[in-house]
Amino acid sequence: MSHVETADMTSEAPRYATAGDYVQLMKPRIMMLVVFTGLAGLVSAVGVTGVSINPLMAAIATLAIALGSGAAGAINMWYDADIDAIMKRTSTRPIPSGAVPREEAIALGLVMSGVSVLLMWLASNAVAAALLAISIAYYGWFYTMLLKRRTPQNIVIGGAAGAFPPVIGWAVVTGSAPxxxxxxxxxxxxxxxxxxxxxxxxxxxxxxxxxxxxxxxxxxxxxxxxxxxxxxxxxxxxxxxxxxxxxxxxxxxxxxxxxxxxxxxxxxxxxxxxxxxxxxxxxxxxxxxxxxxxxxxxxxxxxxxxxxxxxxxxxxxxxxx
Amino acid sequence: MTETPRTPPQPDERARQAQKKRNLWLALALFGFVILVGVTTIVRLADSELGPDVGFYWSNPPQDNSRSMPDLPAGDESQSEEGRNK
CATH class of the missing domain: 1.20.120 (Four Helix Bundle (Hemerythrin (Met), subunit A))
Structure with missing residues (x-):
């Protein structure tokens, strides 16, 4: 069952999760920027190296980048649910608002991580898939679980997670990262x-x-x-x-x-x-x-x-x- | 003493509707994933070296019989003579 009493105890009706709540778990605004920079890397690689790529495979690889970003976002929301509930800006997110249980968020994050890396491997190559896996782990585990609550340099070191997409996009085309x-x-x-x-x-x-x-x-x-x-x-x-x-x-x-x-x-x-x-x-x-x-x-x-x-x-x- | 059997709490109509919608989305996502994997596999196979000449299923590549065999090195004639006498 996927409904929990809302964090706001004053509201009487329980909130039920909609598809939109699961989309919010994937941080769609970050996802858009990730997809755009990944696409820029992919297009640049084609332009610079002259290596061609099947457009359908390029589209599926881009989808894999989007899913990977969403997976990392869901893992982040799962782990940060406690501090999200405290901050006003994030208190309306699906977990602190009570729409989505934490277990469902981590399940979504892990399943989508596997799906995105597998799709990337199928559509392109092992290098791009490995880079995608590393970037998901970097954001979902290294930044979220190790850095964010420990050091004021969290944003600097963790920023690398968001910097991976153009490298992944490039690797999709060439199988390398020059x-x-x-x-x-x-x-x-x-x-x-x-x-x-x-x-x-x-x-x-x-x-x-x-x-x-x-x-x-x-x-x-x-x-x-x-x-x-x-x-x-x-x-x-x-x-x-x-x-x-x-x-x-x-x-x-x-x-x-x-x-x-x-x-x-x-x-x-x-x-x-x-x-x-x-x-x-x-x-x-x-x-x-x-x-x-x-x-x-x-x-x-x-x-x-x-x-x-x-x-x-x-x-x-x-x-x- | 008899115990009254406990019945699990029944979800209300709104909860049931929400669950139904989520299940539908999940089914669509799974279906989409299967289609994506299928399409990817077909396109990758078609693009591979096995390609359209060989067909979708892999089979042994056709033998090239026109290739001439390399010349064998010249053997020691005395040894071969001995061998024949034996």
């Missing part, structure tokens, strides 16, 4: 801290209540703003590296340069602000919100530039390279 694929990995790796810390500046009170050692909780808002700026200053030039290797052409170079400058400008705004200070409704909080929203757009447009160049024949080599 430098270009790891450059895309590095971009997402360095993008994660400013993206997530901008959000945690707004919600550090909640993390403190749940006893999660996020950087603003352990080291204060000032240190977090400094770290956001440092990682953004590392990210902006790093995002131009694919131009040097030939992975990115003119369109990518223009996108990386313009988007990088805007990202740095917004990070400087946060750095100069009082974001993370109490009360939350300040100019600084607005700056942090702007940075968080733009960071999503940044990653989306950067990888969209790669898809346009390699998937739609708009690749032009940067003059002088």
């Amino acid at each position: 430098l270009d694929a790891w450059l895309l990995f590095a971009i997402i790796f360095f993008w994660t801290p400013p993206h997530f810390w901008a959000l945690s500046l707004l919600a550090h009170g909640e993390y403190k209540k749940a006893n999660v050692p996020m950087l603003p909780v352990t080291h204060g808002a000032g240190t977090t703003r400094n770290q956001i700026l440092v990682y953004t200053l590392l990210l902006a030039p790093l995002a131009l590296a694919p131009v040097l290797t030939g992975l990115g052409g003119v369109i990518y170079a223009a996108a990386a340069a313009v988007l990088g400058l805007v990202f740095v400008k917004l990070a400087v705004d946060v750095w100069r602000s009082d974001a993370g200070a109490v009360p939350v409704q300040t100019e600084g909080a607005k700056a942090a919100k702007r940075l968080f929203a733009f960071s999503i757009l940044y990653l989306f447009l950067l990888f969209a530039a790669l898809i346009v160049e390699h998937g739609f024949g708009a690749y032009f080599v940067m003059p002088g390279l």
Whole structure:
């Protein structure tokens, strides 16, 4: 039976799980970004290496990446149900709201992990399947169970989990993971801290209540703003590296340069602000919100530039390279 | 002393409807998985070297009889003579 009394004891009617609750368990918004970056890796690999792939197999491999992401999300929600119930932002998730029992979440996560890796192996190759398995374990076990509640560097180290998809996408096509694929990995790796810390500046009170050692909780808002700026200053030039290797052409170079400058400008705004200070409704909080929203757009447009160049024949080599 | 048998709690109509929907989704997901595995297998086999020439099922590749056999090394004639005398 899949219904439990809601966490909110004041409500009288029990909540019954719908298909939508199981979709929520898979963190669909994260899944979309994962699929998009994985697809960018896949399309770039085809464009750069000239290796062709059956479109149906490419679609199934992409589905496997989506399922793998969903599986890791379900495992994360299973493990974090206790702290999700404490934080307002996450208290409406399927487990703390009482819609889905924890056992069903872990069962879904484990079954989908197996299904996604198996599908990936069938549709592509062992390297891509192994990378997918590693990324699920990295997020579901290493980040969720070992890092998140232990170190303020949880986001930095754990960020690697979200950086795997373009490498997996590349491996789907070539069966290997060359430098270009790891450059895309590095971009997402360095993008994660400013993206997530901008959000945690707004919600550090909640993390403190749940006893999660996020950087603003352990080291204060000032240190977090400094770290956001440092990682953004590392990210902006790093995002131009694919131009040097030939992975990115003119369109990518223009996108990386313009988007990088805007990202740095917004990070400087946060750095100069009082974001993370109490009360939350300040100019600084607005700056942090702007940075968080733009960071999503940044990653989306950067990888969209790669898809346009390699998937739609708009690749032009940067003059002088 | 007689014990009244316990009856398990019956789910109400809403619970039953919700369970029915979940079961339907689960069935669809399982069906989709089976179809995906089937389609993947067929496409991979068709793309493989066995490919359309050989057909869906694997069989021994056709023998190439036109290949000429390599020349055997020249033997020691005296030994072969001895062998014949024996």
